[in-house]
Structures are given as structure tokens and as C-alpha cells.
Amino acid sequence: MGATVVQLTESKKQIQHTHRVFEDQKKAFRNNPMPSLTERKENLKRLKRALLAHQDRLVEAIDRDFSCRSKDESLIAEVMPSIQGINYTLKNLGDWMKPSKRHVSVLFQPASNKVYYQPKGVVGVIVPWNYPLYLAVGPLVASLAAGNRTMIKMSEFTPHTSALFKEIIESMFPEDLVSVITGEADVAADFSQRPFDHLLFTGSTSVGKLVMRAAAENLTPVTLELGGKSPAIVSPDVPMEDAAQRIAFGKAFNAGQTCVAPDYVLCPADRVQAFVDEFRARFAEMYPSLRDNDDYTAIINERQYNRLQGYLEDARAKGAELVEINPANENMKDGTRKIPLTLVLKTTPDMKVMQDEIFGPILPVISYGSLDEAIHYINDRPRPLALYFFGYDKSHQQHVVDNTHSGGMCINDALMHVAQDDLPFGGIGDSGMGHYHGKEGFLTFSHHRAIFTKQKFNSGKYVYAPHGTAAHRLVYKLFIR
Structure with missing residues (x-):
């Protein structure tokens, strides 16, 4: 009975902490809604330095959580792809951030069409227990590359890794940029109910359905990385x-x-x-x-x-x-x-x-x-x-x-x-929805903002009312065929 009360009290504290951090990150994003390439690269380099400096401690923590986790498997599947993902993103981020030019029909000339890639805002990431480092770092890299603030809910089944990752992140990033949340399943359930600007969940199909249902209440877009029988x-x-x-x-x-x-x-x-x-x-x-x-x-x-x-x-x-x-x-x-x-x-x-x-x-x-x-x-x-x-x-x-x-x-x-x-x-269907890694990760956590621009000359006036003019008839003849 006593342990249950203590857990409920701790969960309440964690949930209150989650709510406060979420509001702090929203405020921080409003104050800096479009971080520069330099800022984003520095955040990624900071993360890389932290992973390299603490890789032995992280591998040891994962080993403790599993009672025996191959250290080489942790290096191969957790540390190495995390570092390589950062390196690849650093190399390509400048190109990814450039607005992409799009075609403009003769009907609307002279004008320009471009797609700008804006940060979405505050991103939530829910991490499973099987690869607790890589499945936290991978989404974080994509989110930081896209210019977002990020909150990460670690698994309660990897307490040593979760606590260490939280310690490392807190030593490297301000809380209103990156925050790590720990706690039990009730904390995770509340986390999924926050009105994030995007939510990425990795885990089982059954829990994925619950996460998507909670996100739907806030119209939060989701990326679900599930599983199934491969x-x-x-x-x-x-x-x-x-x-x-x-x-x-x-x-x-x-x-x-x-x-x-x-x-x-x-x-x-x-x-x-x-x-x-x-x-x-x-x-x-x-x-x-x-x-x-x-x-x-x-x-x-x-x-x-x-x-x-x-x-x-x-x-x-x-x-x-x-x-x-x-x-x-x-x-x-x-x-x-x-x-x-x-x-x-x-x-x-x-x-x-x-x-x-x-x-x-x-x-x-x-x-x-x-x-x-x-x-x-x-x-x-x-x-x-x-x-x-x-x-x-x-x-x-x-x-x-x-x-x-x-x-x-x-x-x-x-x-x-x-x-x-x-x-x-x-994944696809029961195995999930959405993509990340590499450029797709950057795109997933970016809003693709379509911007149509024209200057002083206004060709659109030829279809303004009153209708039925010779100009209208010419436009219809040229473009409805």
C-alpha cells in the first residue's frame, strides 16, 4: 500500500513537471520560431559530443537494464547509428533547409511558388525499452535538425538508461529546448495527451492505437513506428x-x-x-x-x-x-x-x-x-x-x-x-504510419509551408467581377481544355 502511494505521488510530480516543461518549450519556440542553420548544427554537435563522451556509461547502463546486453550490440545498434545519423544530418542539413522552387502555371504568371520548411514547434517522442538510446536519439536528431523543441518520454523498463540519458541531456541542453521525462505508464499516458505539434511513438501496435487516440483529441499529427510479424x-x-x-x-x-x-x-x-x-x-x-x-x-x-x-x-x-x-x-x-x-x-x-x-x-x-x-x-x-x-x-x-x-x-x-x-x-498499416531517418526525418518534423508570391503586376485582375467579359472568355478558352 505504501509503495503504491509513493508511486502515485511521484507520478503526480512527474506529470506536473511535464506540463510545466511543455508550456516552457511552447514559450521558447514562440520567441525563436525559426532557428538558424548555425544554431541547429551547434545543437547537433553538442548532442554528438555528449554521446561520445558518455558512450561507455550508456553502454553499461543498457547492460544493467537487460541484466546482460551485449556491449558490442549496444555499440553497433545504439551508439554507432546515433553518431552516424548526426554526421549525415550535419552534412546535408543546409541543403534540406533551402526553400524548394515549384512550378507556376502560365495562368498565374508573373509569380513564384516556393515551399519553406518551418519547424513545427514542440515535438513529443515516446521511447520503447528495446533500443532505449537509439530510439531516443534518432527522433531527437530529426527534431533538432528541423528546428523544434523536443520532449522525450523514456521507458520505465530501462530505469538506468533513462536516468543517465536524462542526466546527460540536462547537462548539455536547456530544459526549454530538450527535456527528458521519466516515470511509469501513467506518466506516459498523460504525455501522449499533451497538445504537441508532432508526436512520435515507437512501440507495440496495441499501445500505438491508444497513443493515436489520445493525439486525435488535440489533432496532433503522429508518426507511429510499430511492429508486427516480419x-x-x-x-x-x-x-x-x-x-x-x-x-x-x-x-x-x-x-x-x-x-x-x-x-x-x-x-x-x-x-x-x-x-x-x-x-x-x-x-x-x-x-x-x-x-x-x-x-x-x-x-x-x-x-x-x-x-x-x-x-x-x-x-x-x-x-x-x-x-x-x-x-x-x-x-x-x-x-x-x-x-x-x-x-x-x-x-x-x-x-x-x-x-x-x-x-x-x-x-x-x-x-x-x-x-x-x-x-x-x-x-x-x-x-x-x-x-x-x-x-x-x-x-x-x-x-x-x-x-x-x-x-x-x-x-x-x-x-x-x-x-x-x-x-x-x-511502417504501413498495422506496422505504423509516417517516416523518419535522414531527410525524411527532417521533413516529418517540418511544416511544408507553401508560399505563392506576386509583385506589382497583377494578372489575376482579368478574372475579377464583373464576369462575362471578353477577358473571361479568353481565359476560359485558353485554360479550360
């Missing part, structure tokens, strides 16, 4: 070692706790056993042991661990064949939240692993007869955040590209499209 297609003729190795990397990275991790594999029926054998071998090369191997990441918390164990128990009870890949045959159920990567064969539609996004080291393998059958299987389901195709036949590659939808896609790789600075990242 398929990997193994083609009939790809060398199995190549496909298995790359899928194993994509699935094992962060123990599958990645929104674009391969969620299930579609494999030709006569190649399933070959895939299982090669997958086992390639996984063992990367992770010869699991329990005390710092390269193999743990599940974030008990709740997620129990959810994943429940998926395995449900699949087993319903007749699935489970292929647990535990190269050193270690005891993984005594004092660790690590789960061996497990292939699930002989699946049925009623199994939870075939209904929910897995978000962990469990990989169903589904057989297919023809490539079109695999494509139909994907298209019969909600559109995924990512789609992976493994095969070197270019006609097969194009056939899959032309006949499927997904937020993004890799051909003969997994995950890597997310790290491309000049590619937009975003």
Missing part, C-alpha cells in the same frame, strides 16, 4: 548457408527483441530440414555458448521472459516441433533470463507464435510450395514493418518487391535497411 522468405535456389547465416544474425541480435527482427521464415517444403541444419550450424558459430556469453543478450525482464516461455509451451501443447539451439547444452532455466534460440516447426494458425509479434528468440519455420504461395501467405496478413527475401535470382527479387507491401525491405540481408542514413524508416 517475414523472411527463403527462395527455392538460394545457397542455404547464406540465407541461414543472415537470418540467424537478424534473429539472434538483441535476442530477437527488435521490431524488424525476422518473425517467421517461409521456406520451400523440400528445404526445411536443410534450413534447420544450416541455421543450427551458423548460430553455433556466432554463439558457441549462451549462459555466460556476454555476446548473447538476455530478455529485458521477467514479464517478457514469461510471455516468451508461454509461447513455447502453447506451441508444444498444440503439436509443434521445437528445435532448441543450445550449442553447449547449458542449463538456461536457473538464474538467467536468457532463452536459447528456438525454431518452431509444424505450426498451426491457432498457436500464439503465429498470432502475436514474437519479439524474442523464437522463430517459426513455415513451408511453402511455390513463391506465389509464400507471397499470398504474407498478403493475407497485416502488412509487416519489414520483409526479407533471400535469393539471387533478380526476377524473383522483383516479383516479391512488386507483389508485397511492407514498411521496408531487405534483399539478401536482415535489419540493415534501418541503418541506412538516406533511406526512410517507417
